[in-house]
Amino acid sequence: MIIRKANVNDIPGIKSIIDHYAKIEKMLPRSLSELYEFTRSFYVCEKDGEIIGCCALQVSWEDMAEVMSFAVRPEYREKGIGTDLIKACLKEAKDLGINNVFTLTYAVPFFEKQGFEIIDKQLLPHKVWSGCIKCPKFPNCDEVAMMKKI
Numbered sequence: 001m002i003i004r005k006a007n008v009n010d011i012p013g014i015k016s017i018i019d020h021y022a023k024i025e026k027m028l029p030r031s032l033s034e035l036y037e038f039t040r041s042f043y044v045c046e047k048d049g050e051i052i053g054c055c056a057l058q059v060s061w062e063d064m065a066e067v068m069s070f071a072v073r074p075e076y077r078e079k080g081i082g083t084d085l086i087k088a089c090l091k092e093a094k095d096l097g098i099n100n101v102f103t104l105t106y107a108v109p110f111f112e113k114q115g116f117e118i119i120d121k122q123l124l125p126h127k128v129w130s131g132c133i134k135c136p137k138f139p140n141c142d143e144v145a146m147m148k149k150i
């Protein structure tokens with residue numbers, strides 16, 4: 001099992017994980033087109049040639065990056081893979097010179113364990129909300145904003 005940067009061949013596997021959770025409203029859906037655009041932002045967990053987890057780090061503003069599209073296939077959850085994916089993203093943020101990593105999530109207890117704290121959504125830069133118009137829940141966002149200083 002390895003954690004590594006994604007390449008374009010991983011996108012169908014990433015989409016299949018996200019589709020599973022989007023159907024049960026645990027995650028926002030992502031189109032193939034969006035995912036290919038974000039290829040360079042993704043880390044994946046690969047096991048026996050199969051993608052079993054994914055997480056993207058997207059630089060959003062000066063000194064700020066977002067963790068997004070984060071999921072582990074149901075049968076592989078609770079084995080530390082999510083933690084390893086987040087660690088890889090936090091290390092990359094540090095390497096990029098970024099000190100603040102945030103996420104918009106329903107998985108609050110998980111992110112608290114990783115040292116993230118709940119913040120007021122108003123503290124996030126306006127640019128973050130440009131994607132919201134595409135969200136099926138818009139304008140009734142029920143995700144929680146969380147931030148970690150690294």
Ligand SMILES: CC(=O)SCCNC(=O)CCNC(=O)[C@H](O)C(C)(C)COP(=O)(O)OP(=O)(O)OC[C@H]1O[C@@H](n2cnc3c(N)ncnc32)[C@H](O)[C@@H]1OP(=O)(O)O
Pocket residue numbers: 021026027067068069070071072073076077078079080081082083084103104105106107108109110113
């Ligand atoms: C930014 C976003 O994309 S938000 C969307 C987040 N994704 C989802 O909600 C999709 C469904 N959930 C998942 O795929 C997974 O549960 C993830 C990605 C959230 C976590 O991945 P996992 O591999 O299961 O996490 P991992 O095994 O590293 O868990 C670490 C700890 O967090 C806990 N934990 C994991 N997921 C959750 C959760 N959803 N709620 C509460 N606690 C959790 C684990 O029990 C574990 O606790 P421990 O250290 O006391 O043993």
